[in-house]
Amino acid sequence: MATPLSRLDLLRPRSLDGALRMLRDEGPLVLLAGCTDLYVGFHFGTMREQRFLDLQGLRALRGIRRRGETLVIGSLATYAELIASPLVRRRLPILAEASRWVGSPQIQNRGTLGGNVANASPAGDTLPVLAVSEATVVLRSLDGERRVPFGSFYTGYRQTVMRPDELIVAIEVPPVEGRQWFRKVGTRAAQAISKVVIAAVRAPHPRIALGSVAPTVVRVPRTEAVLAGGGTLAQAQAVLMDEIQPIDDLRSTAAYRRRVSANLLAQFWDDTPLQLRAPLSLASTAAAEG
Numbered sequence: 001m002a003t004p005l006s007r008l009d010l011l012r013p014r015s016l017d018g019a020l021r022m023l024r025d026e027g028p029l030v031l032l033a034g035c036t037d038l039y040v041g042f043h044f045g046t047m048r049e050q051r052f053l054d055l056q057g058l059r060a061l062r063g064i065r066r067r068g069e070t071l072v073i074g075s076l077a078t079y080a081e082l083i084a085s086p087l088v089r090r091r092l093p094i095l096a097e098a099s100r101w102v103g104s105p106q107i108q109n110r111g112t113l114g115g116n117v118a119n120a121s122p123a124g125d126t127l128p129v130l131a132v133s134e135a136t137v138v139l140r141s142l143d144g145e146r147r148v149p150f151g152s153f154y155t156g157y158r159q160t161v162m163r164p165d166e167l168i169v170a171i172e173v174p175p176v177e178g179r180q181w182f183r184k185v186g187t188r189a190a191q192a193i194s195k196v197v198i199a200a201v202r203a204p205h206p207r208i209a210l211g212s213v214a215p216t217v218v219r220v221p222r223t224e225a226v227l228a229g230g231g232t233l234a235q236a237q238a239v240l241m242d243e244i245q246p247i248d249d250l251r252s253t254a255a256y257r258r259r260v261s262a263n264l265l266a267q268f269w270d271d272t273p274l275q276l277r278a279p280l281s282l283a284s285t286a287a288a289e290g
């Protein structure tokens, strides 16, 4: 049975400091952003918690901007805002691309990047993007701010290093050198949770991250090392299939996820050839011969 919403407490702070004070003094409280993940719990009556803190009024969590060379994305940025942002499209096009594949326009209008990160699902579509771009999660509590490298944020299935008195204020992304690539494989084009989701960057040392193939989103350093060291694609595919730990579940099987991950690796490699410039002498010789 659905949770009767009238029985729940909703605290609505007007400032970030006010929110952090409520979190410390009036907790435990569940943070509520776009509510697209939380609502599922209300709908099915599986939500046990009764007290919520609404982040929507906090301007400090909004906005997408540059600070020097760093792209700073407020945790309340919605998918629709990420898709529309010229900064995101220019600096991190795979984040805009991943956002286009989330749910449906309704979910894209409400769901936030901070919610996707904090929800800690291994299938979260933006998470492989943040993993390959070596993003930083900015956490704030009344004790101050701490910056956690994205690669250290998750500690296990649906587990993060975030404390109950902290919230995510922003995600910071450094400049990404190399060609960016993203694919999601689901049952259909919209409203599908990923069977496998992958983001990658083609650079002299390629970076590759996958979702739905392990208890958390994962980088695959052994596979990356094979490709960086000049190994063949077949060698890299064999290492990748050994490196990930998919499971059988409602949406797919482990065997399918391994095979699809290897196929996606091949697609990434084919789609992003390194653009080698011919040395000047060769180019001018060719021009002379032509």
Ligand SMILES: Cc1cc2nc3c(=O)[nH]c(=O)nc-3n(C[C@H](O)[C@H](O)[C@H](O)COP(=O)(O)OP(=O)(O)OC[C@H]3O[C@@H](n4cnc5c(N)ncnc54)[C@H](O)[C@@H]3O)c2cc1C
Pocket: 030, 031, 032, 033, 034, 035, 036, 037, 038, 039, 040, 055, 075, 076, 101, 102, 103, 104, 107, 110, 111, 112, 113, 114, 115, 116, 117, 118, 119, 123, 124, 125, 126, 166, 167, 168, 169, 191, 192, 193, 194
């Ligand atoms: C129909 C449907 C389709 C969906 N499709 C997809 C999909 O294709 N791909 C995908 O990745 N996801 C999908 N989702 C899941 C969901 O939309 C995303 O995870 C979304 O980004 C969650 O953001 P939110 O703002 O709605 O989070 P909320 O539901 O408000 O919160 C989610 C969790 O994050 C915590 N939280 C939120 N903001 C913060 C913060 N700033 N700091 C700390 N903790 C915070 C909350 O306490 C809660 O635990 C779908 C959901 C639905 C209902």
